[in-house]
Amino acid sequence: MSSFRKALKSKQRDHKERSQPGFRNHLGLLEKKKDYKLRADDFHRKENTINALRRKAMDKNPDEFHFKMTRTQLKDGVHLVEQKEEEMTEEQKKIMRTQDIRYVEMKRVAEAKKIERLKSELHLLDAEGKKQNKHTFFVDTKKEVDDFDLATHLNTAPELVERTYNRPTLDTLANKSIMGAVDPKTVKRLAKQRKSQYELLSQRIDREKKMFVMTQKIQTRKDLQDKNKKVRKMRKETPSAPAVYKFEAKRKR
DSSP: OHHHHHHHHHHSOOOOOOOOOGGGGGGOSOOOHHHHHHHHHHHHHHHHHHHHHHHHHHHSOTTOOOGGGGGEEEETTEEEEOOOOOSSOHHHHHHHHHOOHHHHHHHHHHHHHHHHHHHHHHTTSSOTTOOOOOOOOOOSSHHHHHTOOHHHHHTSOGGGTTOSSSOOOHHHHHHSOOOSOOSHHHHHHHHHHHHHHHHHHHHHHHHHHHHHHHHHHHHHHHHHTOTTSOEEEEEOOBTTBOOEEEEOOOOOO
């Protein structure tokens, strides 16, 4: 039976799709049924979507209102929602939920003491952004101005003129031995340690400022707990500053 089917199949002609007639070649390829099916499905899908939106618009209550209407605006046919500025960072919210003002103030004072200790150790000798001091020298004649040599006037080596600290004189360099590290590797290692200390100092200063802002925000919330006082909000709260309120003035008796 299978050999008979194969024999019949071998005699069958291959089916070929009808092509576009020659006088219609300017219209492009002839649309087949599968192409028509895809186009028809897409058309009906869009038609159903439009009908559903039309029914939704007809059933909508014209008196309906929600607060999102006041916070959106239409721009180029697209509804844009106004993004509310974040009043507090996540770190501030977390600490304010779990700790009270005394704990935050205690940590802030401890951080301030660490900052003072680091400043006393580093002296901010070569900190970036430090205001440069000016040293003015006075001479009597213009010839002295032309012949003025800063290293000779300060009695120090020319290599040490640019230093604002630890600038020994020539007599000190001749009579006393050099104290401290002179090995290039040791000097480089010490410079790296000093840089890390400055970065640590900067981080502690930022942390102390954030804790101070947290303390102010917690104190403001405690002041607002008194419901007998009439207040008016003057300025919104920001990540770097607490909100500002104006309380009703009352005469003390």
